[in-house]
Amino acid sequence: MGVTQLIEDYALIGDLQTAALVGRDGSIDWLCLPRFDSAACFAALLGDEEKGHWRIAPSGGGPCTRRSYRGNSLILESVWETGSGTVKVTDFMPQRDRAPDVVRIVEGLSGAVPMRSTLRLRFDYGNIVPWMRRTNGHRVAIAGPDSVWLRCDATDRVKTWGQQYTTYSSFTVAEGEKVAFVMTWHPSHEPQPEFIDPYEGLEHSLHDWEEWAARCRYEGPYREAVLRSLITLKALTYAPTGGIVAAPTTSLPEEIGGVRNWDYRYCWLRDSTLTLGALVAAGCTEEAGAWRDWLLRAVAGDPEPTCRSCTGSPVSAGFPRRTCRGWAGTRGPGPSAPATRPSISSSSTCTARSSTPSIWRERRACAPSRRRGTSSSACSASWSPTGASRTRACGRSGGHAGTSCTPR
Numbered sequence: 001m002g003v004t005q006l007i008e009d010y011a012l013i014g015d016l017q018t019a020a021l022v023g024r025d026g027s028i029d030w031l032c033l034p035r036f037d038s039a040a041c042f043a044a045l046l047g048d049e050e051k052g053h054w055r056i057a058p059s060g061g062g063p064c065t066r067r068s069y070r071g072n073s074l075i076l077e078s079v080w081e082t083g084s085g086t087v088k089v090t091d092f093m094p095q096r097d098r099a100p101d102v103v104r105i106v107e108g109l110s111g112a113v114p115m116r117s118t119l120r121l122r123f124d125y126g127n128i129v130p131w132m133r134r135t136n137g138h139r140v141a142i143a144g145p146d147s148v149w150l151r152c153d154a155t156d157r158v159k160t161w162g163q164q165y166t167t168y169s170s171f172t173v174a175e176g177e178k179v180a181f182v183m184t185w186h187p188s189h190e191p192q193p194e195f196i197d198p199y200e201g202l203e204h205s206l207h208d209w210e211e212w213a214a215r216c217r218y219e220g221p222y223r224e225a226v227l228r229s230l231i232t233l234k235a236l237t238y239a240p241t242g243g244i245v246a247a248p249t250t251s252l253p254e255e256i257g258g259v260r261n262w263d264y265r266y267c268w269l270r271d272s273t274l275t276l277g278a279l280v281a282a283g284c285t286e287e288a289g290a291w292r293d294w295l296l297r298a299v300a301g302d303p304e305p306t307c308r309s310c311t312g313s314p315v316s317a318g319f320p321r322r323t324c325r326g327w328a329g330t331r332g333p334g335p336s337a338p339a340t341r342p343s344i345s346s347s348s349t350c351t352a353r354s355s356t357p358s359i360w361r362e363r364r365a366c367a368p369s370r371r372r373g374t375s376s377s378a379c380s381a382s383w384s385p386t387g388a389s390r391t392r393a394c395g396r397s398g399g400h401a402g403t404s405c406t407p408r
Contacts, residue, residue, distance in 0.1 A: 005029070007252065010045075011067065011076050012232060015093035015100060016239040019248035021045060022076055022091050024064050026057035033146070033185040034100050036238060036245050036265050039124045041148065041185075046251050051126030056089055056104050056181070058082050059114040059170070064089075072227055073209035074235055075202065085111020087173055094201040095208050095239070099193045102183040103201055108173035117169035117181065121148055129165050135192070139167055147188035151195060153180045217283035230282055233275050238267075241297075242290025246271035267294070 010021040010029070018038070020031040029044040044053040057064075058080050067078040075092040086109040093102055106115055121130055123143045130143035139150040139160070150167065152158050158171040158179060171179055180198035212234065218226050237244050250263035272291060279287050 009063075011069075012235060012248070013074055013076055013091050013093050013102075014235040014248070015095050016235065016237055017096065018093075018100060019235060020091075020093065020102060021249070022078070024067070024078070025055065025062065026064065026078060026080075026089055027053045027055035028091075028102070029053050030249055031102070032248070033148075036248050040126070041121055041123050041146070043122065043126045045249065047126060049120060050122070052120055052122030054102075054104075054117070054119045054121075054183070056106060056115065056117045058087060059116045069228070069231075070206060071210055072213035072231065073206050074231060075206060075209070079109070080113070082111075082113055085109070085113045085175070087113040087115065090202065092202065092205050094196065094205040100185050101196055101201065103196075103198045104181045104183075105198055105202065106171075106173055106179045106181075108175045108177045110175050112172055112174040114172050115170070115179075117167075119150060119167040119169075119183075120165070121167075132162055132165075132167060142188045145188055147186050149184045149186060149193060149195075151182045151184070153198065154178075212284075215283055218281070226282070230279060230284065233278060234284070234287070236275065237287055237290075242287070242292075242294035243267040243298075244272040244275050244287075244291055246275075267298075269295075 005023045005025070009024045013020050013022060018032055018034060018036050020028050020042070022028050027044070027049075028042050030040060030046075031042040032038040032040045040052065042053050043051040060082060062080070064078040065081040067076060069075060070077055070090075073092075075090060078089045078091070080087050080089075088107045088109055090105040090107065091103070093100065121132075121141045122128065123130055123146050128143045130141035130146070130148070132139060132141045134140070137155060141148045141150070152160070152169065154171070158169050160167065160169045162168070169181075173179060182196065182198050182201075184193050184195065186193040209231065213227060213231060216227050216230060218230075220226070236246070236248065244267055245265050246268050247264055250265055251261045253259075253261040276288050276291055279285075
């Protein structure tokens with residue numbers, strides 16, 4: 001059974017190296033760790049909940065009453081109004097020093113609300129169920145090179161248990177109380193990662209985004225919506241190299257029921273240029289310089305018979321298209337793992353005289369496979385009256401419209 005939520009029901013959070021999609025029901029249904037082009041550990045967006053997700057919501061379930069981003073940031077706040085009280089869940093990914101973190105803070109606003117967390121980790125696009133164990137009071141999931149650490153700052157008030165390869169937590173938050181969960185990805189062969197303070201991370205993340213947003217020079221109509229769009233575009237930049245992905249997702253159809261549901265987490269010249277045009281017009285010029293440097297590195301050397309990735313390593317000249325069986329897909333045919341054949345035309349949407357280089361290193365662009373995928377895709381985001389960015393699937397034929405959130 002496929003996911004019933006519409007693509008516009010997802011909001012974007014990210015740390016400038018990867019991104020997650022959070023549904024109105026409080027479920028993170030898409031997340032690749034540690035990079036945009038890594039394999040997904042939450043992939044319910046393309047299949048069902050067995051492909052991996054993390055939901056935190058009132059025990060009664062249901063979509064949130066309202067949600068919005070805090071100020072000029074990528075910090076998402078979702079509010080549920082229930083019969084027993086009101087609760088808020090704050091989701092964000094602080095810009096990292098090394099390890100990526102997903103922080104979820106539950107805060108009671110009124111009354112007392114029973115809450116439930118359901119964490120179903122499935123590495124490699126839902127293909128690998130990790131081992132879960134306890135270490136020093138933390139939950140640790142390990143599978144091959146990947147490990148995920150789950151921490152909670154209120155273990156005395158939170159009951160946590162495992163059942164059917166899923167980690168559950170139940171607790172109640174009263175007015176003024178807070179419970180924070182932090183999920184940290186880490187290479188499984190390395191020692192325990194350094195943990196962040198979730199509340200300090202919240203303040204730092206808010207400061208980082210507000211500081212960046214203050215550089216926006218746009219003062220025309222709909223400034224709030226324009227600024228929100230620019231923040232979304234900024235979230236699609238890959239900070240270590242300056243590359244810009246057209247989208248953080250794969251296999252979302254360009255049209256409902258269509259077959260063009262490929263993996264587009266690549267840095268496309270056309271899409272990146274549209275993104276940069278919007279950023280530069282608003283006064284954000286540093287991104288243009290970083291992307292230019294990325295492009296020069298990506299195309300350096302002889303492009304025949306291979307192209308070069310951002311690291312300078314050679315990339316195969318072509319990729320076979322492959323359909324991933326057993327996946328429900330998003331409101332249509334199951335995901336395919338494409339790989340657009342390379343073009344050497346300078347007018348191509350790919351990098352001139354080469355096929356599409358990845359944001360970090362090229363891998364087979366196959367979602368549910370044993371290898372991590374690269375790619376990129378494009379989608380425009382519409383403005384929600386609540387302040388949260390709402391997205392819809394769209395084609396690659398035109399209007400980026402200055403925003404990009406939940407691409408295919």
